[in-house]
Amino acid sequence: DIVMTQTPLSSPVTLGQPASISCRSSQSLVHSDGNTYLNWLQQRPGQPPRLLIYKISNRFSGVPDRFSGSGAGTDFTLKISRVEAEDVGVYYCTQATQFPYTFGQGTKLEIK
Amino acid sequence: EVQLVESGGGLVQPGESLRLSCAASGFTFSSHWMHWVRQAPGKGLVWVSRIETDGSSTTYADSVKGRFTISRDNAKNTVYLQMNSLRADDTAVYYCARGGFGTGTDYWGQGALVTVRS
Numbered sequence: 001d002i003v004m005t006q007t008p009l010s011s012p013v014t015l016g017q018p019a020s021i022s023c024r025s026s027q028s029l030v031h032s033d034g035n036t037y038l039n040w041l042q043q044r045p046g047q048p049p050r051l052l053i054y055k056i057s058n059r060f061s062g063v064p065d066r067f068s069g070s071g072a073g074t075d076f077t078l079k080i081s082r083v084e085a086e087d088v089g090v091y092y093c094t095q096a097t098q099f100p101y102t103f104g105q106g107t108k109l110e111i112k
Numbered sequence: 113e114v115q116l117v118e119s120g121g122g123l124v125q126p127g128e129s130l131r132l133s134c135a136a137s138g139f140t141f142s143s144h145w146m147h148w149v150r151q152a153p154g155k156g157l158v159w160v161s162r163i164e165t166d167g168s169s170t171t172y173a174d175s176v177k178g179r180f181t182i183s184r185d186n187a188k189n190t191v192y193l194q195m196n197s198l199r200a201d202d203t204a205v206y207y208c209a210r211g212g213f214g215t216g217t218d219y220w221g222q223g224a225l226v227t228v229r230s
Binding site: 035037039041048049050051054055058060092094096099100101102103104105106 | 156173219
């Protein structure tokens, strides 16, 4: 199975300041079709997960442009340009390149 | 609007069975893979199973293989998860999620809580 490792596991951030979460996979996430199926999910307290970013850097429908994704191969990053109060929650990277799909441990974003 | 509504969760004893349902609306159900993902209390997300559009192909996590069965009824826009021989470590919120076109699991339901306890 592909192991997804996120850092940090906790990220206290000041409102209006940027935040960054890293995700590393134990093997390349490049699929045989040439795509890299690395996604980012947000889970607000008491809510189900919500897709933010798919295929490394594509924002999903309705996702604010302060969220951006980057990376390639085995190293990926989610950035929030200016953190807002509604961004509090846990962020997961996940790979859909091969089964079983796997998730990072989650990074808890909280406001300082 | 895409909606996924799980039902069928509850409290069962070890060794018992339970069937979860997920009713879908707002999209062409028969065109999408469907997934089940679970989350134990206070823990992270764990993918459980997926089913292709016509139900002809299914995949399972090793931890549930041989005990859980995923199925779907495209006429009813519903995906199911039959869970047999339940164990305490199956206790979790079970989410159904839509498989997108290149987007992985793109829409998620609110989840159904399954508690396995003697």
